[in-house]
Structure formats: C-alpha cells, structure tokens
Amino acid sequence: PITGVVFDVQANDDVFVDAMSPLLKKDQYHNVTIYTKAGSFVGYDNSISEWTALVDAVVVQNEEIGFEPVFIDGGTTQSFFIFVERIGESGALTVLKHDVNLGDVVVSGEHMNILGGIRKAGLFGSDTKGGVFSMSGFLHYHVCGEKPSVSPSISMIPSSSHAPSESFVPTFRPSVSLLPSESLLPSTLPTYVCYGNPLLTLVSNGNGKSISSPVSSVFDIEVMKSLYIETLYLKLKDGVDHVVSVYKKQGSYVGHESNGSAWTKIVDEVVMTRGDIPSDDFPPFYVAEGSTLGFYVHVTSQDSGSVALTKGSTTVGEENSADEALSVKYGLRVDAEAFGTDISGSPYALKGEIRYRLCEIDAPVTAAPFPANPMTAPSLVPTTISSFSPSLVPTKISSSSPSTTVVCKGLKKAKCNKRKGCAFGAKKLKVGKCVSKKKDCFEYSEEKCKKNAYCNYQNGACKSKCNGLNDNKKKCKKMKVNTKTLCKYKPDNNPCWKCHPKTCS
Numbered sequence: 480p481i482t483g484v485v486f487d488v489q490a491n492d493d494v495f496v497d498a499m500s501p502l503l504k505k506d507q508y509h510n511v512t513i514y515t516k517a518g519s520f521v522g523y524d525n526s527i528s529e530w531t532a533l534v535d536a537v538v539v540q541n542e543e544i545g546f547e548p549v550f551i552d553g554g555t556t557q558s559f560f561i562f563v564e565r566i567g568e569s570g571a572l573t574v575l576k577h578d579v580n581l582g583d584v585v586v587s588g589e590h591m592n593i594l595g596g597i598r599k600a601g602l603f604g605s606d607t608k609g610g611v612f613s614m615s616g617f618l619h620y621h622v623c624g625e626k627p628s629v630s631p632s633i634s635m636i637p638s639s640s641h642a643p644s645e646s647f648v649p650t651f652r653p654s655v656s657l658l659p660s661e662s663l664l665p666s667t668l669p670t671y672v673c674y675g676n677p678l679l680t681l682v683s684n685g686n687g688k689s690i691s692s693p694v695s696s697v698f699d700i701e702v703m704k705s706l707y708i709e710t711l712y713l714k715l716k717d718g719v720d721h722v723v724s725v726y727k728k729q730g731s732y733v734g735h736e737s738n739g740s741a742w743t744k745i746v747d748e749v750v751m752t753r754g755d756i757p758s759d760d761f762p763p764f765y766v767a768e769g770s771t772l773g774f775y776v777h778v779t780s781q782d783s784g785s786v787a788l789t790k791g792s793t794t795v796g797e798e799n800s801a802d803e804a805l806s807v808k809y810g811l812r813v814d815a816e817a818f819g820t821d822i823s824g825s826p827y828a829l830k831g832e833i834r835y836r837l838c839e840i841d842a843p844v845t846a847a848p849f850p851a852n853p854m855t856a857p858s859l860v861p862t863t864i865s866s867f868s869p870s871l872v873p874t875k876i877s878s879s880s881p882s883t884t885v886v887c888k889g890l891k892k893a894k895c896n897k898r899k900g901c902a903f904g905a906k907k908l909k910v911g912k913c914v915s916k917k918k919d920c921f922e923y924s925e926e927k928c929k930k931n932a933y934c935n936y937q938n939g940a941c942k943s944k945c946n947g948l949n950d951n952k953k954k955c956k957k958m959k960v961n962t963k964t965l966c967k968y969k970p971d972n973n974p975c976w977k978c979h980p981k982t983c984s
Contacts, residue, residue: 486596687787687830698810718914732773
C-alpha cells in the first residue's frame with residue numbers, strides 16, 4: 480500500500496531535527512519520501528509548493544533515515560509529511576490512530592511535542608482518511624545552545640532495539656566525537672560519507688546560444704556513482720539580474736514536462752547573475768548510484784535576460800556530456816511560463832555546470848571494546864551505540880564537555896551574533912565585477928565589434944570596454960561612451976550570507 484502521514488511538531492527549545500526512524504514492515508524494502516514546512520500543515524497538505532523535500536524516494540528497510548538538519552525555533556511549529564510506498568508484494572508504514580482532536584498533543588517530550596495529524600492515501604492532492612493519526616517510530620533531534628550537546632530522540636513507540644542502527648543514508652556533516660565508543664559490537668554495514676570529498680564539476684558540451692527569458696530547460700541525468708549535487712552553474716546574460724527556480728523529480732522527466740505537481744522545488748526564485756546558484760539557496764541532495772533524476776530549470780528576468788542553451792543535432796535523451804559519475808542528457812526547451820506547453824521539438828541542453836561530491840563506500844569498521852581512548856580527530860563514520868534494554872523514554876547522550884561543532888545555519892541575525900563562533904554575513908560582498916549596461920559584446924563578429932563604440936576586439940574575441948575594471952570600482956562607474964555611462968559595478972554574492980561559522984570564507 481501507499482501511505483502518507485502529515486503531522487506537526489511543537490518545539491519547546493531551539494532544536495535541529497535531523498533523522499526519522501519510521502516503523503516499517505520488517506525485512507521489506509520501501510520507497511520513503513519526507514517533506515517539511517515551517518508552521519502547521521493545516522490547510523497545506525495538498526499544496527506541494529509550500530513544502531521542502533528532505534528525502535526523495537530513498538529505498539530503505541526498517542532503519543534510521545537521515546536528512547539535512549531542520550532548525551526549529553523554540554516556541555514555533557514545524558510540519559512533516561512522510562510518504563511510504565512499498566516495493567514488492569508486501570511492506571507498510573505503521574501508523575497510530577488516536578482518539579483525540581486534530582492538533583492535540585499525542586507525544587510529549589522535554590524539548591518538543593508531537594501533535595495529532597492526518598493520514599493520506601498518497602502524496603499531495605490524495606484522499607485524506609478520517610481520524611487523527613501519527614507516524615509510529617522515532618524523531619531524532621539535537622538541542623541547540625552553548626552547553627554540553629544533547630542528542631535525544633523522541634519516541635512514538637517504546638524502543639525495543641537490541642542491535643545497532645543500520646543506516647543506508649549518507650552522513651552529510653561528519654560529527655566530531657570527544658567520547659569513547661560504547662559499542663561492544665562491530666558495525667555490520669558500510670557507511671556512506673560524502674562531505675569532505677573534493678568538489679567535482681561536469682561541464683556541458685557544445686556552444687551555447689543565448690535564449691531570451693522567460694524560458695526553461697528540462698533534462699535528465701543518469702548517475703553511475705552515488706553523489707551529492709551541491710549546485711548548478713548557469714550561463715546567464717552577464718550583468719543582468721535573473722530570477723531562477725529549479726525543480727527535481729525522481730526518475731525521468733519524460734511525460735511530466737507540463738505537470739508541475741510531479742516536481743519538487745529546490746530553488747525558489749533566487750535573484751542572481753551569471754554563476755553558481757548560491758549555496759544558501761540550493762540545498763545539497765543525495766542521488767544514489769543507478770538513479771535517473773529529472774531537472775527543470777526556469778529563468779525569468781525583467782531586464783532582457785537570457786540563459787545559454789545548446790541545441791543538439793541528435794535526438795532528445797542522447798548524451799550531451801558525461802564523466803565517470805554522471806551523464807547529462809539532451810532534453811527540451813520550454814518557452815514562457817514554467818510547466819507550460821510551448822515546448823521545442825528539437826533537443827536542447829543547459830549550457831552550464833553541475834557541481835557535486837562523490838559518496839564513497841567505506842569498509843566496515845569494528846568498534847574497539849569499551850573502554851576505549853577518546854577520539855581526538857573528527858570521525859568520518861557515524862558511531863552506532865547499541866541499546867541493551869528497551870527504552871521507554873527519550874534517550875539523551877550528553878558529552879562531558881561542550882561540543883566542538885558550531886551550529887549556526889538557520890539562526891536569525893540577533894541569535895546568530897550572540898552565539899559563540901557564529902557571524903551573520905551581508906548578502907553582497909564589497910568586491911565584485913564591472914559589467915556593461917549594453918548588449919554582450921561576445922556575440923559580435925570581429926567586423927561588428929570594431930565598429931561598436933562599447934566594445935574592444937582583443938586576442939581574437941570581442942569584449943566589453945568594462946572588462947578589466949573589476950579591481951577599480953571608481954573607474955568602472957566613471958567609464959563613459961558618448962557622455963553616457965557604460966558600466967556598472969555589481970557586488971559579488973557573499974558565500975557566507977546569513978548565519979555561518981566565523982571560519983567561513
């Protein structure tokens with residue numbers, strides 16, 4: 480069967496929720512998708528545009544599912560939507576039905592409360608079953624604050640586990656452990672580690688041509704090695720602000736070019752110029768080896784913007800570019816609004832770059848018998864601690880000294896500047912680039928370039944007279960042609976915008 484459960488979490492303290500352990504049918508594989516949104520789900524359980532995907536159709540058994548931590552301010556509400564689809568003939572998510580009103584507390588903990596929610600027959604827009612429900616399982620979280628770290632979980636069922644958790648989900652942020660391992664058992668499965676691996680880039684092939692916005696590029700990638708996609712580089716019209724939205728879907732886009740409900744939005748109308756989509760606006764996500772993933776990139780602009788696309792001489796679905804980890808396919812060009820029907824008949828590829836990190840598989844690690852010497856270096860393998868007796872209350876494992884990991888992401892400016900080790904960065908840097916207010920010179924031939932007062936022909940290429948003035952803001956602003964100002968100075972996006980550790984640079 481297909482089951483979805485939607486529920487609210489009320490935080491009593493500032494917390495990060497970073498994993499779930501739903502109770503699934505034993506020894507069966509399931510497809511699990513998890514969404515979240517700030518505030519209550521009430522009134523939004525059929526509106527996918529309001530939600531952010533945390534886990535996208537990951538294949539799991541009965542195990543902990545990790546995801547990018549979700550920060551919840553103390554005193555606020557965050558909602559979660561977990562959707563489970565069985566693989567094979569059997570499989571199911573265990574749900575609990577409660578004899579209470581919708582929104583009543585069904586599980587109470589020291590740091591948060593779980594409120595009664597709803598059960599759905601599928602994802603957004605599907606039928607809602609009668610009654611008040613919650614997921615059966617565990618919600619794992621970290622309590623924030625400048626004090627010894629606490630990493631409890633809130634249980635929706637009594638714990639009866641006598642074995643280590645066996646997670647197939649990558650650890651995106653390795654932890655620094657200052658405590659000895661307390662496990663007497665070896666880990667039974669390899670773990671997946673991505674963070675810390677080199678950032679790699681796949682550049683698309685072909686000579687891109689500027690296509691006026693609004694326009695969309697829809698295409699598939701095939702993944703040969705498990706990886707985290709960190710951002711996209713877009714070749715937008717230089718010096719012009721564009722509004723960019725990016726969507727993804729598990730499996731091929733084919734047949735879903737005009738079906739917005741089939742897609743998950745991962746970049747929400749970020750304003751940017753040519754370059755990488757800022758990291759704060761592009762949440763990294765995991766793609767498993769052997770997967771196909773659809774991308775939908777929509778670009779608009781109020782200032783004659785454009786994005787470079789490569790028109791292929793082959794057929795839709797053929798390979799445009801590839802390396803050992805992934806292959807980018809020729810897709811389609813969609814003009815006008817996103818998910819519209821003005822679709823090209825010719826194959827097009829997005830002229831840009833995909834930045835990613837590989838997820839290598841570590842060999843199984845055997846834990847040393849307790850007591851062991853405390854670890855003094857960052858651990859790249861999650862520590863598994865066995866529970867030797869059933870736990871009927873949330874488990875808390877406190878470090879004997881404050882955690883060395885500084886958690887800054889998601890904090891508002893006032894809290895950020897008060898937290899030790901954090902700083903709130905401005906959106907733009909003081910440095911930037913000098914760009915022309917006129918049409919890009921690179922499109923001109925040599926003859927046309929030499930006749931244009933705004934351009935210079937140098938080293939076999941037509942370039943704007945604004946080129947080379949990036950280091951001189953004053954001269955950039957004063958550059959004129961025929962008494963008219965030619966250039967403007969565009970500050971660079973700050974990679975440390977919003978709350979980041981002070982070590983960010």
